[in-house]
Amino acid sequence: MDEQPRLMHSHGVGMAGHPGLAQHMQDGTAGTDGEGRKQDIGDILQQIMTITDQSLDEAQARKHALNCHRMKPALFNVLCEIKEKTVLSIRGAQEEEPQDPQLMRLDNMLLAEGVAGPEKGGGSAAAAAAAAAAGGIGADNSAEHSDYRAKLSQIRQIYHTELEKYEQACNEFTTHVMNLLREQSRTRPISPKEIERMVSIIHRKFSSIQMQLKQSTCEAVMILRSRFLDARRKRRNFNKQATEILNEYFYSHLSNPYPSEEAKEELAKKCSITVSQFGFCVSNWFGNKRIRYKKNIGKFQEEANMYAARTAVSATSVSAQGSQANSPSTPNSAGSAGSFNMSNSGDLFMSVQSLNGDSYQGGQVGANIQSQVDTLRHVISQTGGYSDSLAASQMYSPQGINTNGGWQDAPTPSSVTSPTEGPGSVHSDTSN
């Protein structure tokens, strides 16, 4: 059996028509008459046509017989010539296809998410980006972060395993097909172009499978990402301590409850609000607080009194501890919650006012309140505060809220203790 595959690298086509066959017929080994030649060719063709009807052993034997047949080289040359013409006609269809834009998008996304390409810390960059985009509250941020990373890493691993499997299967199949073609090249002419084309068809088929894999991976990443982002967006209440800290600041700055960026940062730190957008949460909180306070001052009165009392107690203790410091302008806010610079005279006024008022009956404040009041009155008068009002026997008042509902430029703070007050009452003006 001829072991050399007869690929179409060269074939002795010299005559028009069927030169190989003609040559073969001229070499004297063929039949001496036309009838005999026709019979030979008819036999060969018949054998080829019926080859599939035979058993494997029969076919192998027949194949061997055909390969050894004296007419075979001539017939092969004829096939080569026909093939040459056919290949010319399909050549145009083999142009390189431009890369699918969808595939490019998928590839880019997988690269950006850290799923494809070199390992980038298990997608920590993507997780960080997601976290930064969403903001968040609390110390469990890092836990969720690592959870995201772990899941992304899992996706990456599955993706690469599957990709490897597909590539392996593709290579195996390509090898198999090439072996088949090589085998077939013994009985029919097969050009390198044809093999190349077959390989590219196989690759295209497999790449479409790969695209499905990439698509699924992208979907998985998107779902993971959206879940992660949703989780970050999910409302989570501030813990009690954080709320207290924020409330303390709010009520101690009631005349101007607009924390500066630095104050927001400080508050966020104290509230253990981490991540880059901490200020955002604080801003939300103050925004909500302001509007809700203003809408329903009465409801917040008790709360305000409580925080005012705390502030005053703190201020008192500070003063008592260091009266030599004589600095009521920098009292601490209550207890262990931390201290803010509450130098706003109006705020202190509010605090003391509540202590000095009717409603606050706690009695836990030291006996030196009056001296505090005197000291503060001095400070307040220096800063253009409400020294006149200080003498009044009131609960804290929502000072700062002007008659237009605004906080600043409130010239005459009014009491909120009496809902039956006149039209000038802040209560009636600011509650909806």
Add this chain to the structure above:
DNA sequence: TCAAATGATTTACC
């Protein structure tokens, strides 16, 4: 289960 509380978002305004 439901109402209240509350954090987040949206829209309009300055």
Add this chain to the structure above:
DNA sequence: GGTAAATCATTTGA
């Protein structure tokens, strides 16, 4: 860009 106001959506507590 910051804020008020309205609204949404979720959590909390009875």
